[in-house]
Amino acid sequence: MAPNAYFCFFFSTIFFAFSVISLFPLAFSRDLPETTHASLDVSASLEQARAVLNFDHETVKPLVQQKEPLQQAQVGNSSFFSVQVYPRESLYKSSHEDYKSLVLARLERDSVRVESLTTKFQLALDGVKKSDLKPVEELLPEDLSTPVVSGFSLGSAEYFSRLGVGTPAKPFYMALDTGSDIIWLQCKPCAHCYQQYDPIFDPTSSSSYKSLSCASPQCQAFQIPRCRAGKCLYGVSYGDGSYTTGDMVIETVSFGSSGEVNNIALGCGRDNEGLFVGAAGLLGLGGGSLSLPSQIKASSFSYCFVDLDSSKSSTLEFNSVPPSDSVTTTLLKNEKIHTFYFIGLDGLSVGGMPLPIPASVFQMDASGKGGIIIDSGTAITRLQIQAYNALRDAFVRLTRDLPSTGGVGLFDTCYNLSSHTTVQVPTVSFRFSGGKSLSLPAKNILIPVDSAGTFCLAFALPPPKSPSLSIIGNFQQQGTRVSYDLANSRLAFSPNKC
Numbered sequence: 001m002a003p004n005a006y007f008c009f010f011f012s013t014i015f016f017a018f019s020v021i022s023l024f025p026l027a028f029s030r031d032l033p034e035t036t037h038a039s040l041d042v043s044a045s046l047e048q049a050r051a052v053l054n055f056d057h058e059t060v061k062p063l064v065q066q067k068e069p070l071q072q073a074q075v076g077n078s079s080f081f082s083v084q085v086y087p088r089e090s091l092y093k094s095s096h097e098d099y100k101s102l103v104l105a106r107l108e109r110d111s112v113r114v115e116s117l118t119t120k121f122q123l124a125l126d127g128v129k130k131s132d133l134k135p136v137e138e139l140l141p142e143d144l145s146t147p148v149v150s151g152f153s154l155g156s157a158e159y160f161s162r163l164g165v166g167t168p169a170k171p172f173y174m175a176l177d178t179g180s181d182i183i184w185l186q187c188k189p190c191a192h193c194y195q196q197y198d199p200i201f202d203p204t205s206s207s208s209y210k211s212l213s214c215a216s217p218q219c220q221a222f223q224i225p226r227c228r229a230g231k232c233l234y235g236v237s238y239g240d241g242s243y244t245t246g247d248m249v250i251e252t253v254s255f256g257s258s259g260e261v262n263n264i265a266l267g268c269g270r271d272n273e274g275l276f277v278g279a280a281g282l283l284g285l286g287g288g289s290l291s292l293p294s295q296i297k298a299s300s301f302s303y304c305f306v307d308l309d310s311s312k313s314s315t316l317e318f319n320s321v322p323p324s325d326s327v328t329t330t331l332l333k334n335e336k337i338h339t340f341y342f343i344g345l346d347g348l349s350v351g352g353m354p355l356p357i358p359a360s361v362f363q364m365d366a367s368g369k370g371g372i373i374i375d376s377g378t379a380i381t382r383l384q385i386q387a388y389n390a391l392r393d394a395f396v397r398l399t400r401d402l403p404s405t406g407g408v409g410l411f412d413t414c415y416n417l418s419s420h421t422t423v424q425v426p427t428v429s430f431r432f433s434g435g436k437s438l439s440l441p442a443k444n445i446l447i448p449v450d451s452a453g454t455f456c457l458a459f460a461l462p463p464p465k466s467p468s469l470s471i472i473g474n475f476q477q478q479g480t481r482v483s484y485d486l487a488n489s490r491l492a493f494s495p496n497k498c
């Protein structure tokens, strides 16, 4: 062979090799290449963990009352509203002696919530029969046998907003919940009210308070409407035996200084029993017709959760436009349960490599079973066993250089990082339908479980016998603005937009 023929062969081989190499990433990634590693600032996490037990609550309590008259907004005209969102620990002085007991209490609450979420899902799949509701009704006073909706104890809520109710508006802390629809707060006169941070709402001091008739569409929106003397009643019972019940009424709800909306149907809780924390009530953000976004006909809403251990706050917004650089996926409807926000997810990656998980693991089947939802109230992402095992195994394989230690609470993959200030961890990415990927920052992958340096992979299994529901939790959403584009059935994630 002539020297220049060798030369040609040599170069075409190299060219061929390059073509093959460059084809491979295309086969895996239909969009931007995923990052393979992320840096975890161990020292900063531990500093925050140590500080959370010693917040100066006087300086972080947002006690601003509205002074100026609020702008009136028309329902459905897409007015922009914004209120602050605070993590639980910035409102309630922690009673925990150390960070580990705080974390274990959070994980306990989280398990209770996931348990009630999956029960609610199973009930919806089975179809609620009146006979199913009986044991719950027996908990309620006889003369207040009300529409019963299962919900989540406020005790499990981690993020709160301050909204105004009535005219003139009085401010109340309300727990945010995308897993339920009804808005309710404690009302005077109380048969029983638990202790709350703000004075209890008194309808007699509000000029916009109106009762809601039994025949109203809002009352008929309940699966089984309950009425007394032509007026609508409501009741929400929680898996732990606690409940709230009272009149379903019409009130004006205001959003800080950004505006107010008239004629919102909400529950005025006259009998509120159980393990509630000091919030006045609950703000249902679900997909059902009685939720706040549905009632104000919001085209979208979004929130950004600061870290659970942060003393900062961010915002809950309605009718805002998601940043153009956000990662989006589809919001899917489940005909069996309108409350939950199901999303399109194709798979997961660890360290930039797609995991071998059948796509069906994240898909809702024809009967409405399965699928994956995004939830504001669940902390730790729950994955079905096939997905969880694949994720955990890949993560363990890529972290052999990190000192592993025993499991804690729901976590089986933990590391002793006490002698590190920063570590490189493999990224975990959600591969959404439509081709976009969201790579989680390291602090949304490893969770500190004590203040000594133990960190765990912050993913877990759902409870046994659950109806194959996977859940994206708020620990994985921290620091990211999550926009529910209701008008276009899209969900958008915008990292670092708190």
Ligand SMILES: *[C@@H]1O[C@H](CO)[C@@H](O)[C@H](O)[C@H]1NC(C)=O
Residues within 6 Å of the ligand: 405, 416, 417, 418, 419
């Ligand atoms: C973590 O490692 C440090 C030394 O690097 C050690 O002193 C400590 O006991 C370990 N903690 C646990 C829980 O194993």
